[in-house]
Amino acid sequence: MNIKSRQNDDSIYADNRDVISLFSGAMGLDIGLGKAGLNIVIGQDFDASCVKTMRENGHKVLGGDIREIEPQQLLELTGLNIGEPFLICGGPPCQPFSTAGKRLGINDPRGSLFMDFIRMIDYIRPRFFVMENVKGIMSAPLKHVPLSERDESDPEQKLGTVLDVILAEFDKLGYKTVYGVLDAVNYGVPQFRERFVLIGSRDNEDIFLPMPTHFQMHQNKEYQWQVVRSAIGDLEFTHGECAALSDERLKFLKMIPEGGNWRDLPEDIIPIAMGGAYKSGGGKVGFYRRLSYDEPSPTVVTSPVQKATMMCHPTQNRPLSVKEYARIQQFPDDWVFTGTTAAKYRQIGNAVPIGLAEAIGKAVLSVADQTSLVRTKRFRGTNVHNKIRNAIELGGNLYAVK
Template identity: 45%
Template sequence: MRRPPMISLFTGAMGLDLGFERVGFELRLTLDINKFVCETIRANRPDIPIICNDIRRVSTDDILRKAGLGVGGPVVITGGPPCQAYSTAGKRRSVNDTRPSRGGDLVFEFLRVIREAKPQFFVFENVTGLLSAAIRHISFYERMRKKEHEIPPDARLGTAFEKILEEFISTGYRVKWSVLNAADYGVPQARKRLFIVGSRDGVDIPFPPPPTHGRPDSLDVIMGRKKPWLTLKDAIWDLRNRRDLEYLPFPSWGKYLKYVPPGGSWVDIPRELQREAMGGAFYSQGGRRGFYRRLSWDKPSPTLVTSPTMKATCLCHPDQDRPLSVEEYARIQCFPDDWKFVGTTQEKYKMIGEAVPPPLAFAVAKCIMKAVKEDPGNPYSDPHLKFNF
């Protein structure tokens, strides 16, 4: 049976693609601007064509040609543009941020390819910060000083998502969106991500996918309808005694972590040392939950960040005074143990931390494949195929 072809934009470490391949899609092309990402793709899938370039400089014709497909040929195009412009960490500049490293405009490049390539389906993934982003950025302090009616309309929270959703709907695709938590789909990590899916011909996509896992104390888990969330211990316990793990050591401030118990943070540091340990952040209001954070064995990991050695986004091992290693990052994101990551240690952290966990991708991919297989007019349909969701 022929496998439905797919194209992957903003490919990254291939977490999204692994989930779609597992369902049965055929990956025809990958595209990414990062040279380390491209080398990672080559190291793991040397047979898959790669466009290693800025998507702004790549025509849709070139994308289709290299994938060996014509207009309307891709069954699905996936993509998760860089999210820094929408991230809740740091300053947000939203859709006006066209710097290559920030990518606020890249969602519109994704839309450009969708409009021109006309795939049957698309899957867009991004950070949940997009939901509250504004079209025009104003500082937090300026926002707090103004009354609601004094804030310009395009600077109001949520206007960027409204604009982007309107753009997706304007393609003529039947659009659905949802926020999914990776922990609900068998990933040992509490990681929420925004997904937008679309169907060109109006075929209903059974989206969002029903969760397979839940809180251990939830009724669904107690009654056996769902499995309990996987924990950090489930993911990395067997790595705890390895001496060859790859990681960047904490800077000098790491000395304070000896005071922090598993599941704790900066508030567990002795009071007389907190001001010294926190520096200027000691006087800030809110947003300090991640400072000096030590993980707990018996809970899912918090969302992996692109750098676990920063004071404000610390991800310290439960028992050892070190950050999570690259290998532990990969386990928590559910990459295969033999998956290769190319680049510096920091590049590997970033690559893995930005990826979609394959089990979450698998859950979304099943929704798309179900829509494909149950559509009588689809050349890849199979009315006899049964799905056990």
């Protein structure tokens, strides 16, 4: 039974908790929302490995390019009608808005996928939406111009940021929004990982970003930051599938202490180990990086063996394994990843940590539950309330009560 909500004071919520997931990847966001109490009814992705991963784990999937998908297809596959889905979630590809590289923003062809996310919400009209991305989206310009070429008199260079456009589009759709950058380590994830999160409400409900639950210092150990040891300490010698470092990189890694990086190499070795990067700018903290068991992990990237973003085991002379990667992102041990070893690392590295996603889901659900409570109390003891109760008991469909 579906009991539809109406956007007026004479309605009462008794919604399902069905979620349509877009750009689902390996389903990190979806698993966390599911742990919070939501029901993922369908996933969507273009990447063949991600589609296969979703199917291998028993989820309904609509594969293919979202630019060629009509929103009605998603509704038909889920059996839902316009306005019925509780939530649409997704993280459109983040490469155009990364804080590294050219930052072409919405001018990048991948940036246009944001408009397809908005297109889906415009048609389907879910009660809530959750969009996540890299934090660089908050400052990514609509038109990237190198500092040396900027001209303040050029109107095209004053277009604002990608975020300005996204917020304006949701405002046109009538969605109330709240957004910010959340660090996963503050939500029980054994990893520093900042993500931009935008939550929207169709019905002007009092949405909010989830409050932190874990802290660097806390009198109760249960609420302190989680560290690498708590996630992978038992996998040191039973790590399973793992990428390999070249003999040359392995030679230098063996000189790095736990929690160290290239700066811990002997002075005369550093120029050799770093090669052309030795004289480049930046902190270069990812070169020959070995994790510490007793600290949260750095942000898990799409490959643990790239020279500038190594993710090496605290005590073993190897990169983190696929299973260790998944543990730090909090995937269940029985979650199946498909494709090549490189594809598995990429799927895991691109995912939203489960603990952060669960916190987001709980925040949205708390708003929904509070709204339902307030509206139920408003009608309690009245003939209207009795009609609602009778409709539910009889299994009927209730669209509006006047």
